[in-house]
Every structure is written in structure tokens, then in C-alpha cells.
Amino acid sequence: MSTGSDQDSGDLHRDDAYELDRKAVAAILYAVDVQDKDQLTQLMEPLHAADIADLLEQINAHDRALLIQLYGREFDGEILTELEESVREEVLPILNPQVLAEAVRDLETDDVVDLVEDLEEPQQEAILEVLEDVDRVAVEQSLSYPENSAGRLMQREVVMAPEHWNVGKTIDFLRETDDLPEQFYHVVLIDPRMKPIGNVTLGKLMGARREVPLVDLQEEVFQIIPADQDEEDVAYAFNQYHLISAPVVDADDRLVGVITIDDAMVVLDEEHEEDILRLAGVGESALSDSVGETSKKRLPWLGVNLFTAICASLVISQFEATISELVSLAILMPIVASMGGNAGTQSLTVAVRALATKDLTGSNVWRVIRRELMVGLLNGLCFATVLGVVGMLWFESAMLGAVIGTALVFNMIIAGFAGTVVPVTLDKMGIDPALASGTFVTTTTDVMGFFIFLGLASKVLL
Amino acid sequence: MSTGSDQDSGDLHRDDAYELDRKAVAAILYAVDVQDKDQLTQLMEPLHAADIADLLEQINAHDRALLIQLYGREFDGEILTELEESVREEVLPILNPQVLAEAVRDLETDDVVDLVEDLEEPQQEAILEVLEDVDRVAVEQSLSYPENSAGRLMQREVVMAPEHWNVGKTIDFLRETDDLPEQFYHVVLIDPRMKPIGNVTLGKLMGARREVPLVDLQEEVFQIIPADQDEEDVAYAFNQYHLISAPVVDADDRLVGVITIDDAMVVLDEEHEEDILRLAGVGESALSDSVGETSKKRLPWLGVNLFTAICASLVISQFEATISELVSLAILMPIVASMGGNAGTQSLTVAVRALATKDLTGSNVWRVIRRELMVGLLNGLCFATVLGVVGMLWFESAMLGAVIGTALVFNMIIAGFAGTVVPVTLDKMGIDPALASGTFVTTTTDVMGFFIFLGLASKVLL
Incomplete structure (x- = not known):
């Protein structure tokens, strides 16, 4: 596809290294505009x-369609695999069926x-149809x-050798094999029942004498992945x-296939994206989604938030009489x-992340909860002092300062507790804590915060 | 170190695959408790x-010290490199100096x-001292x-070949070289001035005839990394x-070194961790941090939040008279x-993430802002209807319902705008948008939300 060697490496260490150059994008769009195919091909x-x-994701739908039509046969299957889902769905019908067939036939089955x-x-059918029979069967088997399992992620082409082979025999075998996979890093040792028993790196194979048995060169660290394992766990194991x-x-x-680290890295990246977006209540989304799609994807969490905000308002309304007497409240x-x-969000983010990295387990959950309670108490006392003084000076009431300070300490301890217990409980129940924790935790701190502050105030100040 | 082959692979696809087994942890702590070194060694x-x-991160400091003392010489340098910084600093002084020296000498320089x-x-000095001279020089050069540059990340051991070599000569050279790196995947082709000009995978080398020139086997995709490039950009390039x-x-x-994907994957993981924690205002933190450390790391953001919350309260206080007449406000x-x-957090998370993946650039920033404004308007109208009806029924005032609905629409449009413009501006100014966007955006929505709602109410309802 490309060689980076013609890139000006002196530019690479700027802050926007690898970012699409705005001028290059403008030049490409100009070439599309004037329908200059040679210029476009040269720029791409x-x-x-x-x-x-x-690039296709960043330009608008109209330019995208024009560009793809002009680019024609140059369009490559690899571009399709790199596209975000929503853009891909839009691009597929634009492609000339023959271009699509060629693009897809060039791809590896994974x-x-x-x-x-x-x-x-x-x-899906349209794409599978253009494949050769053997490839189509492989794809259908995967x-x-x-969904999201190791079986979907793996390549089916594996370089393997019986466990009793030596270096010489293996090298001869590799040299005689015509269709070695495009990328492979290990020879997998298998027993007579096809069970993988070890990995030998190509580097070790190169460096060893011909008579050395493969088993003597096995990697120390060796993990076998079950085909039905969740891809998230696969990425974790690689990392x-x-x-x-x-x-x-x-x-x-x-042995049915092999997963390589580049695929695991893509999964790791996607899982992180999912976590970060879910924590913000956005769900799966892409910058290239339309207004309608984006709006629809964000509605559910906002709806939940409206409901919980109304709950908090109901708590406030219980103290209507108190507030009308003391508007400072x-x-x-x-x-x-x-x-x-905010304190709750801090605790829950740490907990959600620690659950994802398997650092928060049954062995240390109580210690972590205790720590969060202590941190809530400490930070609560610290800010209660500040806020107490502010409240006192602003409204010239020492008691009001004391009430808001006390309410703050309690609410920050509650925040630390809820911020840890909620994600851990959701995780135990098999619910993604990144998805749902935020609502529960902030509802708790809102409701409890208003309740303690207004409740204390109505007892003490009136 | 370990072989996964003796692991019960039937267990792997459970939800807690790769999580430390609670029973195993308990057994290890028991062995430490009764000072049974053989049992401990066997369990580990x-x-x-x-x-x-x-494991060391999850148990408490007391057990950790006892375990390390009992484990003694079995302690391995690789364990040290895998430890979180705060735990590592605690473990180093506990280690017997001789054990430490041996552990460190076994490690690769990177x-x-x-x-x-x-x-x-x-x-640092204590560790560098135990290294052999040649290794110490290599470490000091790195x-x-x-900090956080490609130069720190790279291995200095590179397998390279002059560009005019053929397959046979390269293979002979590799077989004659005694100290090939533990892990390598490419032979780097260099010109006479040591400039890298291409990569040949070991698999290609194995599959080709002896007389084929290396340049004919070069990888299509080839990227050169400058030593002073930020490791974040390195990880991006690999992905x-x-x-x-x-x-x-x-x-x-x-050519001064080589970076492999496993190191890039670690960086990608760390960058994500940093982003997700920064978005929550937590900063760099680990589950094994003490109460004091944790409290200290979370204080700054909470302090900023207190300040902005007081600003929002000042806005409310401008409408004290209005509220005392109409407590429903x-x-x-x-x-x-x-x-x-919430709407602002959704927009800003999408923007922060898109900036990190270089999907949000000068070419599409206006389109993204326009989209966010439209989404804010749409979702605002949707929830304004719901909330308007709720307000009307609850307080039996159609005007109050209209006021809160209108305020909501405006605030959600503002949220969409601030949620995109704030992170983009911070990014342009060279400030990490994950770190600071949240404060600016929620302050904006709080202040504007109270101002519009109470302002409208005081004009319309009184």
C-alpha cells in the first residue's frame, strides 16, 4: 500500500504526527471537485x-461518494476493513460491484x-458470493x-510442526511450503491429536543448529486461547x-487457528473506546454518525438522567417550607x-478501570472500599472546612456553615462507598459497570446530598 | 517463567478468565503466614x-513484605518491571541487595x-551500580x-543487514550470530550511512530461495520512528x-534501535488509562496507593469543582428574591x-476521544460542531416536552412548564457547543483536553443553566 520511507521523517515528532494534513485533504477534495482522476490517484x-x-470518515457524504466514484478501481479491500461501521455501510452500495468483488477477494479471510x-x-450475502468457495467456507466457519469471540478474531492459516521435529526438518518444510501466511511469528508445536503444546519463534529457529529438537526451543510463556473466549479476555492475555x-x-x-498481537491491539483499543464512551453515557458512537443517529444514541442515558434528576427534585420538594424560610439553602x-x-465519579472511574484490568478482585475489594471511605472522610473534612467558612462569611451564620460542612462530609463518604460498591456489584451481576454505574452513583449522591443538607438545616436552623 | 499449558484451558472462557484465583491467593498467604517456603515456591x-x-499489588503492605522475604532468591527481575510504581518503590528497599542485583542483571536493557x-x-544509582559496564552505558544512553519518548521505549539490540544482501547471506549471518535478541520479527535493511530503508519479516526470509535479494522481500508498510517522538504517537502509529x-x-x-508492538501495546494501554482517569479528574493513580496519596491526588479537581460550584451558587444568589417568591424554581x-x-459530558467525551485517535481535525471540526448543536437542539426539544409537561402537572402552571422547557433546550445546545469547542481549543493550546475539559464544560452548563432558567422565570413568571 504505502511506504513511509518517502515521508519526511523530520516532521514526525511534531505534536500532530500522523494526523491527516489539512492541505493534503484540501488538495484531494479539489481533485475530486474538478474530476481529475490522475491527480487524485497520485495524491492518494x-x-x-x-x-x-x-479521510473518507472526515469528509462529508457527498464528497465521499464523488471521491469513491472517481477513485474507481484503485479502491482497495483494506480500506473497507479500516472504515468505521456506519461509513462502511454507506460506502458499500456506492462501490461498483466489480470493484467490490476484486477488493474483497484480495483480503485474508479474517x-x-x-x-x-x-x-x-x-x-453480507453479496460479499460472501464473490469469494472463492474455499474462502467462503472459511469465512462462514469463523x-x-x-460474536466478539476468539474464533472470530483468529486467522485460520497456522504454521505448525509435530512436536518431535528438529530445526532442520522444520526449516526445510517451511522452504518447501508455497503458501505461508503473510504474517507469522511462531511455529506451533502440536501433539498427534492436534493439541498445541508450545511455540517456537522464527528467530530461535534461525539461530539454532539443524539437529536441535524443536521442544528445546519452546517459548517460556505459552498461552492457549479457547475459540469461544471473549475477545476482551484475549486482549487482556496478550497485554x-x-x-x-x-x-x-x-x-x-x-488447534483451529492463531491470534496475533496486532489483532489483540485493535480489540484492546476498541474495548477502551467502549469503556470511555459508556462511562459518559454515550454508547457505541462514531464521529461520522449522522445527527439523527447521534441524537438517538444519546437519548437513553439522558432519559435516565432526567428521571433521576426528577427524583432529586422530589427530595428537595419535601423541604419546600424550609427553603421558603431560608432561601440561602x-x-x-x-x-x-x-x-x-464529582467525588463519586472519581471513585467509580477508578473502580471501573480496576475491574477491567482485573486489579480489583475478591481478595482486595474490602480494602479498597475501606480506602475509599477514608479518602471520602479526609477530603470531605478538608472541603467542609473551606465551604463552612465560605457559608459562614457569605450568609453570616456559623450554624449554616456547620450544616453545609457536615452535609458535605457525609455526602463525600457516601460518594466513596457508592463509587466502589455500585460498579463491583454490577460486575458481579454480569452487567458492564462502565455502562450503568454513573447513573446509580450520581443519583445516590444527588438524593443523599440534598436530603442530608436540607434535612439537617430544617432540624438545626429553623 | 510459566507455562500456560498446565492450566485447565476448560476454565479459560469463564467471565473471570485470567483473574487471580481467590483461593490461590488465600493459599499463598497461608504459606507466608506459616513460613512454609517450599509450599510458597510451589504455589508461585x-x-x-x-x-x-x-498479587503483590492486591495484598496489604505487611503481607507483601513477609512474602518477599520468604520468597527470597526466587524473586525475579521481571516481577519488578511489572509492578506499579508505588508498590515498586516500596518493594525495592525490602529486597536483599544480592537478590536485587541478580534480578536486575537478568533483565534486557529496555x-x-x-x-x-x-x-x-x-x-536509581543503586540499581545502575550492579549492572555490567556495557549494560549500564546502554541504560544511561537510553x-x-x-521521558516518554521513543528513545526510552526502544530496544538497542537490532538485527540488521546491508541493503545489497540476499536471503542466503542473511540466513548464514543469523546462524553465525551468537547473541541474537530474545525477540525479533524483522531484519532491518540499512544503507551504507546506517539509514533504515526497509523491513524483511523472518517468515518471508524462511520462505524465499537463497539467491533472492532482500530488497525484493521488503514489507509494503514501513514506518521509521524518530527517537524523540512521543510514545503516544508511537503507539498510535503501531495501531x-x-x-x-x-x-x-x-x-x-x-538506526539506533527498534520498537516492537508489545511495548507499543503497553503504551496504548497506559495512555487509555490516563485519559479515562483524567476525564474523571483523578490523575495518575493506582489501586495500591495509600489513603493519603489517593486523597492528595483527588483534591485538586475537587478544589476546582468547589470553586466552580460556588460560581454557580453566586448566579443563583442573584435571583434570591425570585426564588423566595416561587420556591418551585x-x-x-x-x-x-x-x-x-450530562449532555456536555457526552459531547466532550466524544471530542476528547476523537482528538486522541486523530479523527477530529481541522478538516471536520466545523461539521462536528454543527452536528453537536443540532443534536443538542433535537434532544433538548425532546426532553423539554417531557419536562415541560412534568413541570406543568406538578406545579399546575403552564408558564412554568414553558420556562423550564425553554431553558433546557438552550442549555443543551450550549452543552453541545462547549463540549466540542472546549476540548478542541485546549488541544490547540497544547493542554491535554482530557485533563481540563470537564471543569470548563460543566461550569458552563451549570452557570448558564441556572442563569437562563432563573432569568427567564423572573421575567415571565413574576
Whole structure:
């Protein structure tokens, strides 16, 4: 596709390294505008498929369609696999069927799986049809594994050797094999029942004498991935154990494929994106989504928030008489709720992240909860002092200062507690804590914050 | 270190795959308690260094010290590199100096760099002292590159070949070389001035005939990393271009090292952790931090939040007279602020994430802002209807319903605008948008929410 060697490496260490150059984008759009195919092809030539995909995502739908039509046969299957789902769905019908067929036929089967798995039935069918029989069967077999499983992620092409082979025999075998996979890093050792028993890196194979048995060169760290394992756990294993590639086995422990670290890295990146967006109540979303789609995806969390905000208002309404006597309470009450909400968000983000990295477990959950309670108490006391003084000076009432300070301490302890217990409980129940914790925690701190502050005030100040 | 082959692979696809087994942890702590060294060694034997590090992080400081003392000479340098910084600093003084020396001498130089770069001067000195001269020089050279740069991340051991070599000569050279790096995936082609000009994978080398020139086997995708590039950009390049390893060059374009994907994956993971924690105002933090450390790290953001909450209260206080006439305003006003805050958080999270993945650029920023404004308007209208009806029924005032509905629409449009413009502006100014956007955006929505709602109410309802 591209070679970075013609890139000006002196530019790379700027802050916007690897960012699409605004001028280059403008030049490409100009070439599209004047329908200059040669110019367009020349401008696109140095770009990697991933960069072309980014470009297509960043321009508007009209320009995108014109560009793709002008680019014609140059359009590459790899660009399709790099595109975000929503843009991909839009691009597929634009492509000339023949261009699409050629683009797809060039791809490795695991990329085809990646390409078609999120598509609607008819689009999926159309792509599978253009594949050669052997490839189509391979893709359909991969699709038979559950969504987001190791089986969907793996390549089916594996370089393997019987466990009793030596270096010489293996090297001869590799040299005689015509269709080695495009990328591979290990020879997988298998026993007679096809069970993988070890990995030998190509580097070790190169460095060893011909008579050395393969088993003597096995990697120390070796992990076998079951085909039905969640891809999130696969990514975790690669990151935790610094794996480069790992064999995948079926339910009978037979070798069926191999996952490489570049695929695991993509999953790790996607999982992080999911977590960060879910914590903000956004759900799966892309910058290229339309206004309607975006609005629809954000509505549910806002709806939940409206409901909980109304609950908090109901709490306030219980103290209507108190507020009408002392309007300063209405002025100060958002502070208690806001501080609690922020402290709760801090605790819950740490907990959600620690659950994802498997650092928060049954062994230390009580210690973490105790720590959060103590932190809530400490920070609560600290800000209660500040806020107490502010309240006292502003409204010239020492008692009001004491009430808001006390309410703040309690609410921040509650925030620390809820911020840890809520995500841990959701996780135990099999619910993604990133998705739902925020609502529960901020509802708790809002409701409790208003209740304690206004309740205390009505007892003490009236 | 460990072999996963003796693991019961039937267990792997459970939800808690790779999580430390609570029973195993209990058994290890029991062995420590009764000072049974053989039992401890046996229980620890199947664990990978990364898992031992997780274990040490999850138990309390007292048990940690006892365990390390009992484990003695079995303690491995790799465990040190896997530990979180705060725990590592605590573990180093506990280690017997001789055990430490042996542990460190076993490590590759890039791991030593990783180990010492965050340590205080005296601890750093102590570790560098035990290294052999050649290794110490290599480590000190790496440390001369800026923090978080490619130079710190790279291995100095590179397998390279002059560009005019063929396959046969390269293979002979590899077989004759005694100290090939532990892990390598490419042979880097260099020109006579040591400038890297291409990568050849070991798989290609294995599959080709002896007389084929290396240049004919070059990888299509090839990226050169400058030694002073930010490690965040390095991780981006690996993820974007699916690199497995990439040569690192100095300011004169000479090859000085190589970065492999497993190191890039660790950086990607850390960057994500940083983003997610910064968005929540937590800063760098670990589950193993003490109460005092945790409290201190969370104080700054809470302090900023207190300040902005007081600003919002000042806005409310301007309408004291209005509220004392109509207490229902005090009851409803948190809803407007809360909805705006949530909508703003949604927009800003999407923008922060898109800036990190370089999907939000000068080419599409206006389109994204326009989209956010439209989404704010749409969702605002949607919830204004609901909330208007609620306000009307609850307080039996159609005008109050109209006022809160109108305020909500305006605040949600403001949220969409601030949620995009604030992070983009901070990014342009060279400030990490994940760190500071939240405060600015929620302050804006709080202040504007209260102002519009109470302002409108005082004009219309009184």
C-alpha cells in the first residue's frame, strides 16, 4: 500500500504526527471537485489504507461518494476493513460491484470476517458470493463462532510442526511450503491429536543448529486461547503476558487457528473506546454518525438522567417550607450535590478501570472500599472546612456553615462507598459497570446530598 | 517463567478468565503466614511474573513484605518491571541487595530503563551500580532521551543487514550470530550511512530461495520512528498501520534501535488509562496507593469543582428574591443544570476521544460542531416536552412548564457547543483536553443553566 520511507521523517515528532494534513485533504477534495482522476490517484498513492479510511470518515457524504466514484478501481479491500461501521455501510452500495468483488477477494479471510460480521444480511450475502468457495467456507466457519469471540478474531492459516521435529526438518518444510501466511511469528508445536503444546519463534529457529529438537526451543510463556473466549479476555492475555501470537483451540483442544498481537491491539483499543464512551453515557458512537443517529444514541442515558434528576427534585420538594424560610439553602444546595457527584465519579472511574484490568478482585475489594471511605472522610473534612467558612462569611451564620460542612462530609463518604460498591456489584451481576454505574452513583449522591443538607438545616436552623 | 499449558484451558472462557484465583491467593498467604517456603515456591511456580506482580499489588503492605522475604532468591527481575510504581518503590528497599542485583542483571536493557526511569536518584544509582559496564552505558544512553519518548521505549539490540544482501547471506549471518535478541520479527535493511530503508519479516526470509535479494522481500508498510517522538504517537502509529516492529532513528536518520508492538501495546494501554482517569479528574493513580496519596491526588479537581460550584451558587444568589417568591424554581433548577452537564459530558467525551485517535481535525471540526448543536437542539426539544409537561402537572402552571422547557433546550445546545469547542481549543493550546475539559464544560452548563432558567422565570413568571 504505502511506504513511509518517502515521508519526511523530520516532521514526525511534531505534536500532530500522523494526523491527516489539512492541505493534503484540501488538495484531494479539489481533485475530486474538478474530476481529475490522475491527480487524485497520485495524491492518494502515498496514503496507507488506514489513512484513506480516516479521510473518507472526515469528509462529508457527498464528497465521499464523488471521491469513491472517481477513485474507481484503485479502491482497495483494506480500506473497507479500516472504515468505521456506519461509513462502511454507506460506502458499500456506492462501490461498483466489480470493484467490490476484486477488493474483497484480495483480503485474508479474517479481514473478510471483520468486514462482513456487522453488515445486514443482504450486504453480507453479496460479499460472501464473490469469494472463492474455499474462502467462503472459511469465512462462514469463523462466523459460526459467537460474536466478539476468539474464533472470530483468529486467522485460520497456522504454521505448525509435530512436536518431535528438529530445526532442520522444520526449516526445510517451511522452504518447501508455497503458501505461508503473510504474517507469522511462531511455529506451533502440536501433539498427534492436534493439541498445541508450545511455540517456537522464527528467530530461535534461525539461530539454532539443524539437529536441535524443536521442544528445546519452546517459548517460556505459552498461552492457549479457547475459540469461544471473549475477545476482551484475549486482549487482556496478550497485554498481561506480552504474547505475540497464541494458538486457538476448539472445545476438543484441537488447534483451529492463531491470534496475533496486532489483532489483540485493535480489540484492546476498541474495548477502551467502549469503556470511555459508556462511562459518559454515550454508547457505541462514531464521529461520522449522522445527527439523527447521534441524537438517538444519546437519548437513553439522558432519559435516565432526567428521571433521576426528577427524583432529586422530589427530595428537595419535601423541604419546600424550609427553603421558603431560608432561601440561602437553595443557593448552597447545588454545591453539596455537585461535590458528592464529582467525588463519586472519581471513585467509580477508578473502580471501573480496576475491574477491567482485573486489579480489583475478591481478595482486595474490602480494602479498597475501606480506602475509599477514608479518602471520602479526609477530603470531605478538608472541603467542609473551606465551604463552612465560605457559608459562614457569605450568609453570616456559623450554624449554616456547620450544616453545609457536615452535609458535605457525609455526602463525600457516601460518594466513596457508592463509587466502589455500585460498579463491583454490577460486575458481579454480569452487567458492564462502565455502562450503568454513573447513573446509580450520581443519583445516590444527588438524593443523599440534598436530603442530608436540607434535612439537617430544617432540624438545626429553623 | 510459566507455562500456560498446565492450566485447565476448560476454565479459560469463564467471565473471570485470567483473574487471580481467590483461593490461590488465600493459599499463598497461608504459606507466608506459616513460613512454609517450599509450599510458597510451589504455589508461585505456575504464575507468570505479571500475575505475581498483580498479587503483590492486591495484598496489604505487611503481607507483601513477609512474602518477599520468604520468597527470597526466587524473586525475579521481571516481577519488578511489572509492578506499579508505588508498590515498586516500596518493594525495592525490602529486597536483599544480592537478590536485587541478580534480578536486575537478568533483565534486557529496555526493561532496566523502564524499571529505573521513575525511581528517585539514590534508588536509581543503586540499581545502575550492579549492572555490567556495557549494560549500564546502554541504560544511561537510553535515559538521555526525553521521558516518554521513543528513545526510552526502544530496544538497542537490532538485527540488521546491508541493503545489497540476499536471503542466503542473511540466513548464514543469523546462524553465525551468537547473541541474537530474545525477540525479533524483522531484519532491518540499512544503507551504507546506517539509514533504515526497509523491513524483511523472518517468515518471508524462511520462505524465499537463497539467491533472492532482500530488497525484493521488503514489507509494503514501513514506518521509521524518530527517537524523540512521543510514545503516544508511537503507539498510535503501531495501531493505525498494524506495525509489528519499527526501526528508531536519531536526529541524523541513523538506526539506533527498534520498537516492537508489545511495548507499543503497553503504551496504548497506559495512555487509555490516563485519559479515562483524567476525564474523571483523578490523575495518575493506582489501586495500591495509600489513603493519603489517593486523597492528595483527588483534591485538586475537587478544589476546582468547589470553586466552580460556588460560581454557580453566586448566579443563583442573584435571583434570591425570585426564588423566595416561587420556591418551585429551587426545586426544578437542579434538573436544568444536571441535564446540561450530562449532555456536555457526552459531547466532550466524544471530542476528547476523537482528538486522541486523530479523527477530529481541522478538516471536520466545523461539521462536528454543527452536528453537536443540532443534536443538542433535537434532544433538548425532546426532553423539554417531557419536562415541560412534568413541570406543568406538578406545579399546575403552564408558564412554568414553558420556562423550564425553554431553558433546557438552550442549555443543551450550549452543552453541545462547549463540549466540542472546549476540548478542541485546549488541544490547540497544547493542554491535554482530557485533563481540563470537564471543569470548563460543566461550569458552563451549570452557570448558564441556572442563569437562563432563573432569568427567564423572573421575567415571565413574576
